[in-house]
Amino acid sequence: MLRLAIQKSGRLSEDSLQLIRECGISFLSSSYKLKTEATNFPLEILFLRDDDIPGYVQDGVADLGIVGQNVLEEADGAHLQVEALGFSKCRLSLAVPRGDAYESVATLQGKSIATSYPHLLGRYLAAHGVQAQLHTISGSVEIAPSIGLAEAICDIVSSGSTLLGNGLREVETVFRSEAVLIAQPHLSAEQKDLLDQLQFRMQAVRRAKRNKYIILNAPETALDEVRRLLPGIKSPTVTPLAEAGWVSVQSVVQEDDFWHITSQLKAVGAEGILVLPIEKMIA
Ligand SMILES: Nc1ncnc2c1ncn2[C@@H]1O[C@H](COP(=O)(O)OP(=O)(O)OP(=O)(O)O)[C@@H](O)[C@H]1O
Ligand SMILES: O=P(O)(O)OC[C@H]1O[C@H](OP(=O)(O)OP(=O)(O)O)[C@H](O)[C@@H]1O
Numbered sequence: 001m002l003r004l005a006i007q008k009s010g011r012l013s014e015d016s017l018q019l020i021r022e023c024g025i026s027f028l029s030s031s032y033k034l035k036t037e038a039t040n041f042p043l044e045i046l047f048l049r050d051d052d053i054p055g056y057v058q059d060g061v062a063d064l065g066i067v068g069q070n071v072l073e074e075a076d077g078a079h080l081q082v083e084a085l086g087f088s089k090c091r092l093s094l095a096v097p098r099g100d101a102y103e104s105v106a107t108l109q110g111k112s113i114a115t116s117y118p119h120l121l122g123r124y125l126a127a128h129g130v131q132a133q134l135h136t137i138s139g140s141v142e143i144a145p146s147i148g149l150a151e152a153i154c155d156i157v158s159s160g161s162t163l164l165g166n167g168l169r170e171v172e173t174v175f176r177s178e179a180v181l182i183a184q185p186h187l188s189a190e191q192k193d194l195l196d197q198l199q200f201r202m203q204a205v206r207r208a209k210r211n212k213y214i215i216l217n218a219p220e221t222a223l224d225e226v227r228r229l230l231p232g233i234k235s236p237t238v239t240p241l242a243e244a245g246w247v248s249v250q251s252v253v254q255e256d257d258f259w260h261i262t263s264q265l266k267a268v269g270a271e272g273i274l275v276l277p278i279e280k281m282i283a
């Protein structure tokens with residue numbers, strides 16, 4: 001049995017639950033129940049505050065956890081990371097009131113800074129030879145300058161809307177983060193085997209999300225060009241159409257390259273291009 005700790009409610013919760021479900025693991029969940037057992041995989045899921053997850057995993061109370069690298073690093077738990085999961089991408093940044101002069105991090109010398117990440121920020125400031133007064137608060141950090149609590153802040157930024165809405169300007173990136181899977185250091189051989197199975201499934205799900213299945217019709221004369229554009233996993237599947245001189249091509253294309261490749265496919269005469277999502281992809 002493996003015990004996996006995920007965030008109870010917050011920015012990581014939905015994507016964590018979705019990833020577990022996409023791995024084919026079923027379980028019942030209700031917002032009142034803080035522990036549930038999967039029905040088709042030896043997994044127990046604990047719903048916790050995200051700040052507590054690195055400690056629980058370090059101590060072996062939970063075997064696995066899903067947490068942001070920002071929280072993990074703040075808790076000195078980077079060694080627990082087994083895999084980056086690609087969601088909840090954000091950055092920990094320094095910001096100052098929009099009208100304030102700012103040249104470099106040296107501008108913060110002797111200033112007061114509000115943050116929920118005193119360890120990460122302290123390390124960053126020390127590396128830049130800056131001494132500042134840190135005020136540790138656990139949330140709504142962006143309010144601090146406007147109520148006279150601090151002259152600058154250091155908090156999580158994603159779209160930048162919270163900074164904008166509070167009259168602040170992002171000036172330095174202290175740390176880049178995404179959600180990660182972490183594991184306790186003393187898993188048994190059986191638990192390691194289960195973790196391998198879980199990671200295998202997670203990787204298949206993530207790979208599938210990065211790729212699309214593509215089907216198109218092309219004149220036979222364009223086949224070499226189409227094959228060059230759509231090499232697929234091994235090579236594309238090519239079948240003749242009922243109409244002479246035409247073929248149907250099926251392949252896999254990376255989401256990031258899709259629009260660029262599609263315009264090139266059209267340029268060489270491809271028609272009727274269909275694109276389908278892939279559910280799982282095993283290399
Ligand atoms: N705006 C954002 N966009 C993307 N990811 C974010 C954003 N804000 C936070 N995160 C990531 O999600 C994690 C959880 O954020 P959230 O705001 O839900 O934490 P919290 O309020 O501390 O939750 P908890 O109540 O569990 O302590 C953060 O540690 C960070 O890794
Ligand atoms: O750059 P943005 O897209 O505006 O996101 C940044 C905000 O998101 C997070 O807070 P959240 O909304 O999760 O609320 P919380 O303070 O309750 O954690 C973070 O603490 C920032 O305040």
Ligand SMILES: [Mg+2]
Binds near residue numbers: 049050051
């Ligand atoms: Mg928290």
